[in-house]
Amino acid sequence: MxxxxxxxxxxxxxxxxxxxxxxxxxxxxxxxxxxxxxxxxxxxxQEKCSSKWIAFNATGLDVDLEKRLFGQHIATRIISKAVNGFVNNDKPKKPLVLSLHGWTGTGKNFVSKMIAENLYKEGMHSSFVHVFTSELHFPHASQIETYKSQLQQWIKGNVTNCAQSMFIFDEMDKMQPGLIDSIKPYLDYYDRLDGVSYQKAIFIFLSNAGGEKITETALDFWKAGKNREEIKLCDLENALSLSVFNNKKSGLWRTCLIDKNLVDFFVPFLPLEYKHVVQCVLAEMEARDLEPDKGIANQVARDLIYFPKSERVFSATGCKTIISKLDYYY
CATH class of the missing domain: 1.10.287 (Helix Hairpins)
Structure with a gap:
């Protein structure tokens, strides 16, 4: 209840x-x-910052990643190892900082939700999970100094209340440049700052920035006749971090978080193919207690837009619109 x-x-x-x-x-x-x-x-x-309300379910996270996240073999491996290693470390040297990149509908928000659901009893509804959306919380460039101060106070206050707090920054590609640098001290290797330890907190950045580079690599593998599962993190991570760092439209543009190596992992989310969209639809049917129907799943998948236009390899919206499309067919 x-x-x-x-x-x-x-x-x-x-x-x-x-x-x-x-x-x-x-x-x-x-x-x-x-x-x-x-x-x-x-x-x-009432929810408390205690083991009754915060208990990591490693098996649950692994099962969710394997059975509910499709087409993301790199992200699945990184998230599992990174979160497991961090949460099971009694004395981490710094907060866990993950930067998730890829086009819309590839699973970035979904993964953030999985982590929250397997760490906090209340999941995304936990009072220890905090979500910031750039266009909602930081819309005006003229107010950036005010936003910096408010963001620092908000993070400090919530970590003081619970060391195992999670902060999710959505739409990083729309964030005011320079704003995220205001929280750099909280992500660094400090035991305490003004009496507060941030070492057990988790920070997750979600961004479409870098999506072009990820898609370019995936398309190159496809054109070469290689399986997408052959793509490795080393094929993307360095180019991805440089792409985000030098992208003026990214909230991580020229940020000291990258310059000082405070982001633990840049996690690429590959564009989804037709078969992955079908899997998403079938999973949504199962979630609704509906009888899996591959015919309807294929109809929904065919309705989506794919690119490049001639080859129709990748879904332009990933799995983002399948819920409304499934409602239409049912």
Whole structure:
């Protein structure tokens, strides 16, 4: 049961008690006692920064990556090893910093959700998971100094509250240049800053920047008749980090986070092929408790736009639009 539901339940009872209070002093005394008891119970169910609410499920993450993330053999391997190694290290030297890159619909947000679901009991609804979206939270270039100060205070306050906090920065390719550098000290090799340790926190950057380089490499392998599973991290990581670092449209443009090697892994998400889209549709059917129907899955996959236009190798939107398309066919 979610904390919000418990709260509403208790709140409803408290309203009833408040109405009963109007009748007589004896009932008032009973209601006050009930209220105190309910308050104690509510505090018990509140999410806390403890092993009851934060417990890493390594097997769960591996199963999710293998069975729910399609066409991403590089990302699957990196995420599994990086998160496992970090969470199981009692004394990490610095926070875990992952930068996920690739076109829309390839699984970047999905992976962030998987990590949260297998680390926090409340998953993405946990009060220890914080999501920033560039266009929503940092829209105005003229306010960048204010954003820097607010971001520093927000991270410091939340890590002070719980050392095992997670921060997800979506739309990094739309972030104001220079803004992310304001949190550089929190990602560095410091035991403590102003009495606060950031070493157990996780920072995840999501970006479309670098997508062209990733697609170019995947297309080269395809044209050479090679299997996409032959693509290795070493074929992409260095070129990807340089591409992001030198891209003026990237929130990581000329950032000291890259210059000082504070990003632990640049994780490439490959463009998805037709067969991967079909797998996504079948997985969505299963999630809805629907009978898997390959005919409908193929219809949904055929509806999408593929590129290059003549070869139709990769889906332009990955698996992002399959939910609405599946609704149409059902």
């Amino acid at each position: 979610k904390v919000e539901r418990i709260y509403l339940f208790f709140y409803g009872i408290s309203l009833i008690c408040a109405r009963v209070n109007a009748f007589d002093p004896i009932t008032t005394t009973v209601a006050v006692g009930i209220g105190a008891t309910l308050g104690t119970i509510y505090k018990y169910f």
